[in-house]
Amino acid sequence: MNYDGDIIRPPSEANSIILQVTVGCSHNRCTFCGAYKEKKFRIRSQEEVLDNIAFAARYCGKQKRVFLADGDVLILSQKRLVALFELIRENLPQVNRIALYGNAKAIRAKTVDELKELKRLGLHRIYMGLESGANEVLAAVKKDETDKSMALAACRAKKAGVFLSVTVLLGLGGVQNSLHHARETARVLSLMEPKQIAALCLMPLSNTDLGRQYQEGTFELPDSTGILLELQELLLNITCYPVQFMANHASNYLPLSGRLPRDREAMLNSVKMALLGNQPLVPERFRAL
Numbered sequence: 001m002n003y004d005g006d007i008i009r010p011p012s013e014a015n016s017i018i019l020q021v022t023v024g025c026s027h028n029r030c031t032f033c034g035a036y037k038e039k040k041f042r043i044r045s046q047e048e049v050l051d052n053i054a055f056a057a058r059y060c061g062k063q064k065r066v067f068l069a070d071g072d073v074l075i076l077s078q079k080r081l082v083a084l085f086e087l088i089r090e091n092l093p094q095v096n097r098i099a100l101y102g103n104a105k106a107i108r109a110k111t112v113d114e115l116k117e118l119k120r121l122g123l124h125r126i127y128m129g130l131e132s133g134a135n136e137v138l139a140a141v142k143k144d145e146t147d148k149s150m151a152l153a154a155c156r157a158k159k160a161g162v163f164l165s166v167t168v169l170l171g172l173g174g175v176q177n178s179l180h181h182a183r184e185t186a187r188v189l190s191l192m193e194p195k196q197i198a199a200l201c202l203m204p205l206s207n208t209d210l211g212r213q214y215q216e217g218t219f220e221l222p223d224s225t226g227i228l229l230e231l232q233e234l235l236l237n238i239t240c241y242p243v244q245f246m247a248n249h250a251s252n253y254l255p256l257s258g259r260l261p262r263d264r265e266a267m268l269n270s271v272k273m274a275l276l277g278n279q280p281l282v283p284e285r286f287r288a289l
Helices: 046-059 078-091 104-108 112-120 135-140 147-159 178-192 209-216 224-237 264-275
Strands: 017-020 065-069 097-101 123-131 163-170 196-201 243-247 256-260
Touching: 017 046, 046 078, 078 112, 104 123, 104 147, 112 123, 112 147, 123 147, 123 178, 135 178, 147 163, 147 178, 163 178, 163 224, 178 224, 196 224, 224 264, 256 264
Parallel strands: 017 065, 065 097, 097 123, 123 163, 163 196, 196 243
Antiparallel strands: 243 256
16 A cells, blocks of 8 residues: 555544545644644545555455545545545445544534445545634644634434534643543533544654643643643533443543443443552553653
8 A cells, every 4th residue: 555654543443444645634723732733635546546456456445444544535526535445346346334533623524414425435424624622722732713613514414414523632721721622521421422532642742832832841741640630521421312422542641431421430430449559550651652
């Protein structure tokens, strides 16, 4: 498979065929994200995409899922997306599920009927980054979104019947806005009603504005106790059910996974035990993005 630069994909897409349709991210201004800082956004040529589909048809016959990379495939025109999905169906007939990253702006740019059309052609899951439900935090990290615009995008995906997985970042509000960030994030998640929530922990990167603020001391990251308290607030205040809740990414201090509301008390008890020092945390040297 011919890739341009490193490929970022959700952990749950580890066994998927990764087709790189775009390079980088069209927004690429979030102060915390270093994934695409070295890439200039572009849409890969038809020839490049066709070559990779041909490679997958030849060598990936046992894989039944496709993930479309990089960070912003949904920004493509509906005509081009429909043609791409039809190519996948024609050349990879064993594939029964297509997933991609979709930012809120790209989701809102599609009508419900357009999203339904993509679903009929195989789109199963959109991974969307909320990061925070607090408008001041979203503004500070240059997300160019608000709680309302995020919820509107989620509503559109839900009406189309597309599985929505939403990512949030513990610690993104810093020490100053820590619990406010957690509570507002839980509030907006409850409005969005995703099928899956993934909670990661902020790890400041040196190639990002937020990473430089962290190094200069102008952004104070909550310590492990502060992060656990944010996790506790999330679990206490999310009210959309049923939803799969995961905090088992490599960045997390306390790996958790369960279904809300069924497993809420068990997960809260794990957090409580960790806060009391009765449950070990992942050592810093083992945490990673």
